[in-house]
Amino acid sequence: MVWRVRVSLFLSLMLACVAFASSQPVVALGDGLVASPAGVSAKGAGTVPGGWVTVLQDCLDEGAPSKYTVVDRAVPGETAKSARERVAGIVELTPELVVVALGAQELGEEQPNSGRFKKDLKRLVDEIRAGDPLPSVILVGMVSPTLAQVDDAKKDAQAKIDELTSAWNTALSEFAGSAEGVRHIDLWADWPRERPERAGLTVDGWHLSDQGHARVGAAVCDAVMTRPKAE
Numbered sequence: 001m002v003w004r005v006r007v008s009l010f011l012s013l014m015l016a017c018v019a020f021a022s023s024q025p026v027v028a029l030g031d032g033l034v035a036s037p038a039g040v041s042a043k044g045a046g047t048v049p050g051g052w053v054t055v056l057q058d059c060l061d062e063g064a065p066s067k068y069t070v071v072d073r074a075v076p077g078e079t080a081k082s083a084r085e086r087v088a089g090i091v092e093l094t095p096e097l098v099v100v101a102l103g104a105q106e107l108g109e110e111q112p113n114s115g116r117f118k119k120d121l122k123r124l125v126d127e128i129r130a131g132d133p134l135p136s137v138i139l140v141g142m143v144s145p146t147l148a149q150v151d152d153a154k155k156d157a158q159a160k161i162d163e164l165t166s167a168w169n170t171a172l173s174e175f176a177g178s179a180e181g182v183r184h185i186d187l188w189a190d191w192p193r194e195r196p197e198r199a200g201l202t203v204d205g206w207h208l209s210d211q212g213h214a215r216v217g218a219a220v221c222d223a224v225m226t227r228p229k230a231e
Helices: 002-022 051-063 080-091 114-128 155-178 210-226
Strands: 024-029 068-073 097-100 136-140 182-185
Touching: 024 051, 024 080, 051 068, 051 210, 068 080, 080 114, 097 114, 097 210, 114 136, 114 155, 136 155, 136 210, 155 182, 182 210
Parallel strands: 024 068, 024 097, 097 136, 136 182
Antiparallel strands: none
16 A cells, blocks of 8 residues: 555656646746836835736646746846846746846936847847747836826826837837847736826836736736747
8 A cells, every 4th residue: 555655656746747847938037117217226115026927927827737837037127238147047947938027227217228228138139049949038018107106296207208118118019020039018008097097006106016016927928828839
């Protein structure tokens, strides 16, 4: 009887190892989703940077059990330039897919430069796509902060940063359209514009709330599950 239990445990362990080995690695890189102004800390109050990554794993586990393993490489305050310093470690993971959530730090600069950002992003994507096997890339576009949560916010300032966020995402979409194996998720296109729903997705104006993380994780999950087989 004892040997049967041991054999059963051994077989269960072997099956778990096979399932893990056959799963497709999905690496989450960056943590820039809500544009923060220059000098503002990337660490949010009452929320965890990269929380959307956990939502992504849970969603993929439910929709495609054992098919994907999400590896969290999200770093608060990451930029496209700083992310390149860690590409070698990401390529070593031989990912099936890399989810890149970058751009908010650059967008939050006093003088945002989308051209420079696209150059840094292209270098990053090229280095990621140099891996073997060749991974696909999903670019997660950033969203505008909720200035109503900031005491001295003005309505015209909100309109200005909303417009800038839209233009920034358009630039990302154009970049993705010109690069092989790259897709863009425009979160801002479906982001609520009116209070209180919009305010519920961020805390202190500049960071995703738990509800915001859940919304982002679900959007990325859907993009992973529905991506073309050719990617």
